[in-house]
Amino acid sequence: xxxxxxxxxxxxxxxxxxxxxxxxxxxxxxxxxxxxxxxxxxxxxxxxxxxxxxxxxxxxxxxxxxxxxxxxxxxxxxxxxxxxxxxxxxxxxxxxxxxxxxxxxxxxxxxxxxxxxxxxxxxxxxxxxxxxxxxxxxxxxxxxxxxxxxxxxxxxxxxxxxxxxxxxxxx
Amino acid sequence: xxxxxxxxxxxxxxxxxxxxxxxxxxxxxxxxxxxxxxxxxxxxxxxxxxxxxxxxxxxxxxxxxxxxxxxxxxxxxxxxxxxxxxxxxxxxxxxxxxxxxxxxxxxxxxxxxxxxxxxxxxxxxxxxxxxxxxxxxxxxxxxxxxxxxxxxxxxxxxxxxxxxxxxxxxxxxxxxxxxxxxxxxxxxxxxxxxxxxxxxxxxxxxxxxxxxxxxxxxxxxxxxxxxxxxxxxxxxxxxxxxxxxxxxxxxxxxxxxxxxxxxxxxxxxxxxxxxxxxxxxxxxxxxxxxxxxxxxxxxxxxxxxxxxxxxxxxxxxxxxxxxxxxxxxxxxxxxxxxxxxxxxxxxxxxxxxxxxxxxxxxxxxxxxx
Numbered sequence: 001x002x003x004x005x006x007x008x009x010x011x012x013x014x015x016x017x018x019x020x021x022x023x024x025x026x027x028x029x030x031x032x033x034x035x036x037x038x039x040x041x042x043x044x045x046x047x048x049x050x051x052x053x054x055x056x057x058x059x060x061x062x063x064x065x066x067x068x069x070x071x072x073x074x075x076x077x078x079x080x081x082x083x084x085x086x087x088x089x090x091x092x093x094x095x096x097x098x099x100x101x102x103x104x105x106x107x108x109x110x111x112x113x114x115x116x117x118x119x120x121x122x123x124x125x126x127x128x129x130x131x132x133x134x135x136x137x138x139x140x141x142x143x144x145x146x147x148x149x150x151x152x153x154x155x156x157x158x159x160x161x162x163x164x165x166x167x168x169x170x171x
Numbered sequence: 172x173x174x175x176x177x178x179x180x181x182x183x184x185x186x187x188x189x190x191x192x193x194x195x196x197x198x199x200x201x202x203x204x205x206x207x208x209x210x211x212x213x214x215x216x217x218x219x220x221x222x223x224x225x226x227x228x229x230x231x232x233x234x235x236x237x238x239x240x241x242x243x244x245x246x247x248x249x250x251x252x253x254x255x256x257x258x259x260x261x262x263x264x265x266x267x268x269x270x271x272x273x274x275x276x277x278x279x280x281x282x283x284x285x286x287x288x289x290x291x292x293x294x295x296x297x298x299x300x301x302x303x304x305x306x307x308x309x310x311x312x313x314x315x316x317x318x319x320x321x322x323x324x325x326x327x328x329x330x331x332x333x334x335x336x337x338x339x340x341x342x343x344x345x346x347x348x349x350x351x352x353x354x355x356x357x358x359x360x361x362x363x364x365x366x367x368x369x370x371x372x373x374x375x376x377x378x379x380x381x382x383x384x385x386x387x388x389x390x391x392x393x394x395x396x397x398x399x400x401x402x403x404x405x406x407x408x409x410x411x412x413x414x415x416x417x418x419x420x421x422x423x424x425x426x427x428x429x430x431x432x433x434x435x436x437x438x439x440x441x442x443x444x445x446x447x448x449x450x451x452x453x454x455x456x457x458x459x460x461x462x463x464x465x466x467x468x469x470x471x472x473x474x475x476x477x478x479x480x481x482x483x484x485x486x487x488x489x490x491x492x493x494x495x496x497x498x499x500x501x502x503x504x505x506x507x508x509x510x511x512x513x514x515x516x517x518x519x520x521x522x523x524x525x526x527x528x529x530x531x532x533x534x535x536x537x538x539x540x
Contacts, residue, residue: 003425007196011184073427102181105175123175124182139438 003040010053011036014060021064023109027073031063038063043099053108058127058135061117068113107157122147181362231493272406272417279424284433293438296528305377309389312373323365326356366393418505425496426513430520433489447534448472457527467532476532486529490521 011032018028035056039046046055067073101109108116119133122143128148133140187195288310297303313320367390374385403420410416444451450471452460460467467476478486497514501507 003199004196007192007199011192011195015187016182016185020182025185029187029195032187033195033198036195037202040199041202102177102184104178105181105185108178124179 003036006039006052007036010056013053014056016058016124017060017120018064020108020116021061022067022073027067028064031060031067034063035059054135061135076100078167104154104158107154110157111150111153114146115153118146119150119154128138173281179432185479215414230494234500269413269417272414272421275311276417276424279421279428281327283424283427283431286428286435290431290434290438294434295439296441308377309373312376313369313510316369316372319369327361349514362397363390363394366397415506419509422500422505422509422513425500429492429496429517430524433521433525435526436485436489437528442528443530443532445469445474445476447474447476454527457530458523460530461522469532476534477536478539479533480529482529482531486526489529500526506514 014032015028019025021111022028022031039056040060046052050058051114087113111119116130117136120134121127122129127135129140129143132138133143136143183294291297291303291306291310294303331505367386369390370393373383374382374389378385407413407416407420417486442451442454442457450469452470456470467478468474469476494514497510500510500513
């Protein structure tokens, strides 16, 4: 598969994952670009042990963590806390983004990254707990307990915004 | 609609536009990285710039702290002229202060001698030097004479006491020659003959062929050291402000101790080699690499090299120890410029003598923690 095809097939998918991690569209775009670049340059390292999709998802998760750990991100977080306005985008874009995002996504984004990632992989990507554990390099029991905790948190968040959901989904 | 479906519907709206995708393809094909919102690559993320910038910032911060913590010199009022009792008390307090500083200097001197001996004996990379081999032999033989030294010291102290008591003081005063001059001359004669004897014995054991040459060398060395010691002690006591002089000595010996300690830390180290081609870097090359931070290039095979985690930690440990020490000194009221001088001298020593041996390279850029 050439790079153009690869980008058109997986970029949206990876972009969403990166966005749930970074909570920033611009950063998510850059994470995805870096993932493709890395794959383009070192594609030979892909041994075909997992599917291409899983391989790229894993790379995206690692790159997203790199972003979260970066000084730049930490600085943004600190300044955002001080000024209450994101620095990476204009106030107008920020408002538009906030409006277009759904209630569930907004609620998920308020959770800590450990909870966000398990929710994303389990509910959105529809991986099994075992697969999530493999992807995140964690024990399966940890994934399960994180998932339970994340569900509880999400439930209470959604209740506060009076969101009507089928709670049996969150059990 | 279930939560899962609803969320999927919501999240589907988060997507890249066609323009963004095309731009991404073009950028990837041209090998362009994203516009540096962050450094995604682990190699560049742990670039030397962070530690260097952070390190310099901390160094500057410490420097300013040093300046602000410098206490103001308050001139003590001369109360001795008014009340004799107070003058006595002031004199006593002053005397004990001098004694305390003197004690601190003596401790540091002993510590530095011990460290020097340890460094001479334990630095493995110096094994091949003839000078070091002789120095080790010299120290070993000195150790054999430890009892003789002890007896000599005890006898010296006894002579000193006897001198000022009875009967030579009386005799010399009879001849009006002045007891101090005579006692100095006699003690110098005794010390010189003692050193001559000991060094003759040592020279015979070390180098039988050039005994006289070696005796002269050791004798000269001993006399230089003895003179320096004498000068040091006299400058302290003939100076109007002995504490100021003692503080200078303190700074000098702290710097010496620090340098010796860092030498001891690298006692088992040898000059770094390239893990790829095994090329041993020369001292000059190592010095150049010191200024390039954590990343370097092998001059032979051209591979990128990174300092290993252990080496970085060791270097940080050695180089961050001393600003704190000198900060403490400035708190104790040691002259600011001497403190800075001490820092600069130790820094130069560390830079040229220690850092080239703390550096070790690997081809992987290991994380610091």
